[in-house]
Amino acid sequence: MADAVAERAYEPVIGLEIHVQLKTRTKMFCGCELSFGEDPNTRTCPVCLGHPGTLPVTNAEAVHFALMIGMALECELAPRSIFHRKNYFYPDLPKGYQISQYDVPLASGGRLGEIRIHRVHLEEDAAKLVHAGTSGRIHSAEASVVDFNRGGTPLVEIVTEPDVRSAAQAKEWLELLQATLRRLEVSDVRMEEGSLRCDANVSIRPAGEASLGTKTELKNMNSFRFLERGVNAEITRQEEIVRSGGEVVQETLHYDPATGVLSPLRSKEEAHDYRYLPEPDLVPLAPTEEMLARARAALPELPAGRAERLERELALPPDVAKLLAFRTELGDFYEATVSAGGPEGDPRAIANWVTGELLARLGDADPDPAQSKVEPASLAALVAMVREGAVAHSAAKEVLDTLVAEGGDPREIVESKGLARAGGDELVEVVERAMAAQADAVEKIRAGNDKAMGAIIGAVMRETKGRADGGEVQRLVRERLGDQPG
Numbered sequence: 001m002a003d004a005v006a007e008r009a010y011e012p013v014i015g016l017e018i019h020v021q022l023k024t025r026t027k028m029f030c031g032c033e034l035s036f037g038e039d040p041n042t043r044t045c046p047v048c049l050g051h052p053g054t055l056p057v058t059n060a061e062a063v064h065f066a067l068m069i070g071m072a073l074e075c076e077l078a079p080r081s082i083f084h085r086k087n088y089f090y091p092d093l094p095k096g097y098q099i100s101q102y103d104v105p106l107a108s109g110g111r112l113g114e115i116r117i118h119r120v121h122l123e124e125d126a127a128k129l130v131h132a133g134t135s136g137r138i139h140s141a142e143a144s145v146v147d148f149n150r151g152g153t154p155l156v157e158i159v160t161e162p163d164v165r166s167a168a169q170a171k172e173w174l175e176l177l178q179a180t181l182r183r184l185e186v187s188d189v190r191m192e193e194g195s196l197r198c199d200a201n202v203s204i205r206p207a208g209e210a211s212l213g214t215k216t217e218l219k220n221m222n223s224f225r226f227l228e229r230g231v232n233a234e235i236t237r238q239e240e241i242v243r244s245g246g247e248v249v250q251e252t253l254h255y256d257p258a259t260g261v262l263s264p265l266r267s268k269e270e271a272h273d274y275r276y277l278p279e280p281d282l283v284p285l286a287p288t289e290e291m292l293a294r295a296r297a298a299l300p301e302l303p304a305g306r307a308e309r310l311e312r313e314l315a316l317p318p319d320v321a322k323l324l325a326f327r328t329e330l331g332d333f334y335e336a337t338v339s340a341g342g343p344e345g346d347p348r349a350i351a352n353w354v355t356g357e358l359l360a361r362l363g364d365a366d367p368d369p370a371q372s373k374v375e376p377a378s379l380a381a382l383v384a385m386v387r388e389g390a391v392a393h394s395a396a397k398e399v400l401d402t403l404v405a406e407g408g409d410p411r412e413i414v415e416s417k418g419l420a421r422a423g424g425d426e427l428v429e430v431v432e433r434a435m436a437a438q439a440d441a442v443e444k445i446r447a448g449n450d451k452a453m454g455a456i457i458g459a460v461m462r463e464t465k466g467r468a469d470g471g472e473v474q475r476l477v478r479e480r481l482g483d484q485p486g
Helices: 002-007 060-072 167-184 224-243 289-297 303-314 318-326 328-341 347-362 376-388 393-406 410-417 424-437 439-446 450-464 470-480
Strands: 010-021 084-087 097-100 107-112 115-124 128-132 143-147 154-160 196-206 216-221 251-256 261-267
Touching (some): 010 167, 303 318, 303 347, 318 328, 318 347, 328 376, 347 376
Antiparallel strands (some): 010 154, 196 216, 251 261
């Protein structure tokens, strides 16, 4: 029996809980401006500090952004939802409770890609605890201080159904969600700054079974790479427990990306009883038709739809379409370049230049090509020149270097730098000189060693300073060796 358990295949079952800080001007229930990087405790007021006698007022723009998120995730919007007090005591919660939503969230029953959305609701963020100590581990800190600037920041919590089946899928789906929220312009969604935070509920079950195993929760993983590594580590840990005859205990865990160690934060027995109570100081959320119409009108084309359209209409490979769709500014620049190229343009070639050569030269991790000196019309003209044979691909890269550094017209750059494609009698003479100088390579080619062609092509490229086309050079060499062009 033990051997059967040890050899059994297990399937991960993963659900995600994502907290998104909304990019409003002020906090969720008061007029304090949002803060990132300011001096501690400088963006606070009696309301967000929970002083007695103060009254919260709901941020209308936060509701608008939450409605947009619900619509983008294809959720059913509740005609009436209410805020609750989620009661627990912690130093980062000055009121002793968090204003959130409980039994009737703002939106539910949606989908993004192949993952179902369980609920979407509004709430306020807690303050930020800063732990100072010699060990660097959260629960070994010698002292803790509280920065209340973050307290009261508008949050949308997105909870998925347990539809994720691998750590890689969790990472890929969270990247899609981030791209979607960024496209909506409702949040900065910067994981490194905490405006997008993800928890993962992880369990395993025998492959093919429908029942769910005991789940654990991984808290606050702050990068896509750490999410994937943490979930993989927890799947491995649970499999080792089950295969050795033990039972997984329901608990909340912290994953340390520096060491790869999972450590418990609290067990099921220590779980909070939040005693949700309706918030008496806030009116229910009942979106009007005008509010819904405004949210609906604000929805742009979303990344998943854009990727599908780029594949369908422009015949782009899925990975290229995804890159352009997930990075809005890059996709916008690409489509502007395609438009500038007109009906004779080559969308796939333009995509290769934008996602390959141009992206490599812009340098930033997530650059906006529209902020560079390269105009879409200039890049479209350069790609057309390569396609028409006016300039060799290698020389075109030099032209692009100049466009990135100085801007300008690629035709004028080609003329001023003497980069026009070498051809005709000029190229024939250069090829013949290269063949004469590379006699050993010529004999190897005659003997069937095609790799030797590289020596001749290299010599031609050096003499022409990259103005020759490698394919044309190869054709001329074989022509002179008596080979049939293939």
